[in-house]
Amino acid sequence: MRTSSTIRTGRTVKRTTRAAATLAVAALTLSLTACGGDDDNGGGDNGDKGGGTKAPASSVTLPKLDGESLEVAAVWTGTEQKNFKQVLSEFEKRTGAKVTFVPAQDPIINFLGSKIAGGAPPDVAMLPQPGAIKQAVDKGWAKPLGAEATKELGENYSPGWQDIGKVGGKQYGVYYKAANKSLIWYNAKVFENAGAAEPKTWDELLNTAQMVYDSGVTPFSVGGADGWTLTDWFENVYLSQAGPEKYDQLAQHEIKWTDPSVKEALTTLAEIWGKKDFVAGGASGALQTEFPASVTQTFTGGDQPKAGMVYEGDFAQVNIGETKAKIGTDAKVFPFPAVGDTAPVVSGGDAAVILKDSKAAQALATWLASPDAAAIQAKLGGFLSPNKSIDSSVYPNEVQKKIADALIAAGDDFRFDMSDQAPQAFGGTPGKGEWKTLQDFLKNPKDVAGAQAKLEADAAAAYGG
Numbered sequence: 001m002r003t004s005s006t007i008r009t010g011r012t013v014k015r016t017t018r019a020a021a022t023l024a025v026a027a028l029t030l031s032l033t034a035c036g037g038d039d040d041n042g043g044g045d046n047g048d049k050g051g052g053t054k055a056p057a058s059s060v061t062l063p064k065l066d067g068e069s070l071e072v073a074a075v076w077t078g079t080e081q082k083n084f085k086q087v088l089s090e091f092e093k094r095t096g097a098k099v100t101f102v103p104a105q106d107p108i109i110n111f112l113g114s115k116i117a118g119g120a121p122p123d124v125a126m127l128p129q130p131g132a133i134k135q136a137v138d139k140g141w142a143k144p145l146g147a148e149a150t151k152e153l154g155e156n157y158s159p160g161w162q163d164i165g166k167v168g169g170k171q172y173g174v175y176y177k178a179a180n181k182s183l184i185w186y187n188a189k190v191f192e193n194a195g196a197a198e199p200k201t202w203d204e205l206l207n208t209a210q211m212v213y214d215s216g217v218t219p220f221s222v223g224g225a226d227g228w229t230l231t232d233w234f235e236n237v238y239l240s241q242a243g244p245e246k247y248d249q250l251a252q253h254e255i256k257w258t259d260p261s262v263k264e265a266l267t268t269l270a271e272i273w274g275k276k277d278f279v280a281g282g283a284s285g286a287l288q289t290e291f292p293a294s295v296t297q298t299f300t301g302g303d304q305p306k307a308g309m310v311y312e313g314d315f316a317q318v319n320i321g322e323t324k325a326k327i328g329t330d331a332k333v334f335p336f337p338a339v340g341d342t343a344p345v346v347s348g349g350d351a352a353v354i355l356k357d358s359k360a361a362q363a364l365a366t367w368l369a370s371p372d373a374a375a376i377q378a379k380l381g382g383f384l385s386p387n388k389s390i391d392s393s394v395y396p397n398e399v400q401k402k403i404a405d406a407l408i409a410a411g412d413d414f415r416f417d418m419s420d421q422a423p424q425a426f427g428g429t430p431g432k433g434e435w436k437t438l439q440d441f442l443k444n445p446k447d448v449a450g451a452q453a454k455l456e457a458d459a460a461a462a463y464g465g
Helices: 018-033 078-095 108-117 130-138 147-156 159-163 188-194 202-214 227-242 244-251 260-273 282-286 291-296 316-320 359-368 371-380 398-410 433-443 448-463
Strands: 069-074 098-103 124-127 173-180 183-187 309-311 331-335 346-354
Touching: 069 078, 069 108, 069 359, 078 098, 078 316, 078 359, 078 371, 108 124, 108 130, 124 130, 124 173, 124 359, 130 346, 147 359, 173 359, 173 371, 173 398, 183 188, 183 316, 188 202, 188 331, 202 260, 227 244, 227 260, 227 291, 227 309, 227 346, 227 433, 244 260, 260 433, 260 448, 282 433, 291 316, 346 359, 359 371, 433 448
Parallel strands: 069 098, 069 124
Antiparallel strands: 124 346, 173 346, 183 309, 183 331
């Protein structure tokens, strides 16, 4: 994983057909069900798992930057930050530049605003929302990518991933990191003890949850303290149930949050959120559980973990890697089940955006658009790249490799995280907008109409009417 003026994504939203989405889901399903066996966890060592080779040592040309210094800001912490610093370290080795990582707070636009007001902006920022890129451009902060970075991006990314980094037809963002946000991870031992199988539909998911509950384990762990996890739940249900056309319309606020399709999705969510025995700690416990803990508590505690399943993206592997569970054996995964006609394919990502234009900053953007950079972090686990030129054998386990292959195979047939397309005041700010309203809805899932009214009021203010 996040203004009152209207924020758009800076691109024409692709009207993907249901048939195309079905193909993407089918590829993902086949990939995940082919996984298993003796995989290492996502935080495993740096050996070449699966017998693969990493990307070529020098597939990208970078200038000599001896004596130059750069600052890169991102909200990443812990293992994610540590792994990204290895990518920056390699850039230093290749160019002679000095790069400093600047820890940022969420929402990053507010953090950057204070830095810019103080006359000390970072050279490059990793922005987690297309809406944030648009806002940075509108404020005059962001600088367009130069010829070398644009060329590298064009060689390594599908048009869809290039487009979501554009504003007004100009390329501003390099989507260095992606996420597959349509996955449910589960404790294999819990499923085995419950006699449960991987569900493919929402009704099957509810039945599986009941079987897990009957076996003595709470079915779901929910990281409700982080509102973005709840928006991700909603988006998967809504995309599958309402379809891609409605999803695009709601993402752009072309239909209101009081639309019957939103009522249907919230009512469906309440089938899980509204059963306190289905959520670890009940609503109050979930609202005090941050995302990392929601994952780790699913894979600790032996035969009696706090929950049997946790919904979130491929990046959950970083947190699973902090437990003793092995991905592919102890910790397994299935695609988010189909609520409507087809299962959802929701993605997210973080884009590198230049704030201080210079030869060094452009070189860093070029580096982050290269397969060389992506391969370094991919090998460390808990990372997914939309870079189609990366050799997927560098991923540290078969589960991650298959997820990555499926993302690339999907091409442009995905939907970007809806809340990340929204103005940050609505879709990406702790304690406000969609994050806060869905936290309140988790606490009181019977009040569907109240949640819709609040969502619409906040959206109308954020989108400008």
